[in-house]
Amino acid sequence: MSKNETLVRICGLAKDYRRAAETVHVLQALDLTIERGDFLALMGPSGSGKSTLLNLIGGLDRPSTGEIDVDGLRIDNLGDGALARWRATHVGFIFQMYNLLPALSAERNVELPLLLTRLPASARRQRTAAALALVGLTDRAKHKPRELSGGQEQRVGIARAIVSDPTLLLCDEPTGDLDRKAGDEVLDLLQALNERQHKTIIMVTHDPRAAARAKHILHLTKGRLASAPEAA
DSSP states (O other): OOTTOEEEEEEEEEEEEEETTEEEEEEEEEEEEEETTOEEEEEOSTTSSHHHHHHHHTTSSOOSEEEEEETTEEGGGOOHHHHHHHHHHHEEEEETTOOOOTTSOHHHHHHGGGGGSOOOHHHHHHHHHHHHHHTTOGGGTTOOGGGSOHHHHHHHHHHHHHTTOOSEEEEESTTTTSOHHHHHHHHHHHHHHHHTSOOEEEEEOSOHHHHTTSSEEEEEETTEESSOOEEO
8 A cells, every 4th residue: 555545536526405495505616635544634613514525425425516536436426226335335434423223232233234244144243243342342242322321332333333344434523422531532442443453534523622633634614625634
């Protein structure tokens, strides 16, 4: 792998929404490259387009115009089925509210993305156990979400995001619902995944302390890049 290998390339990206008779321009003419192995924080005021950009990179939404290339593949050209298969294989999502299924144990929640693959049950169990060990929750594998703290729930969410060994980890306010101690533990884990596992991470955050953990910070204002990525 070259030192500066581009993983994500975005050209002329725009996203518009219709609101009654009004067109809302959420993102406007964005050009951006993200290197493999980067840890990028997206900052900006509410409504600046941070989460929209994250969703477009992760294939949860489609651009109005422009190109999104991830690891050599134009994902904006994919049909719905192909995009869903690509997303399941290449993207791990970490959300503010965890999105765990309350009736399932931690290990079953983590295993869920693997049910979309052709892995046999034994391989799914091995991967699930490895992901839970990586986030320090082997002893909580059988616990359901209500039996876990908020920080532990988010670590289960991270284990679920990494269990399929995705190309990208996309985090939307991953510490927004946590106290300082639990938030710091989650950020420590994200840094370790970036530095030791070489995961490429894009994180939306309002918290300057969280953004400072990233390698670069990118600011969005009114759907435009306010500055080039800068060292954190």
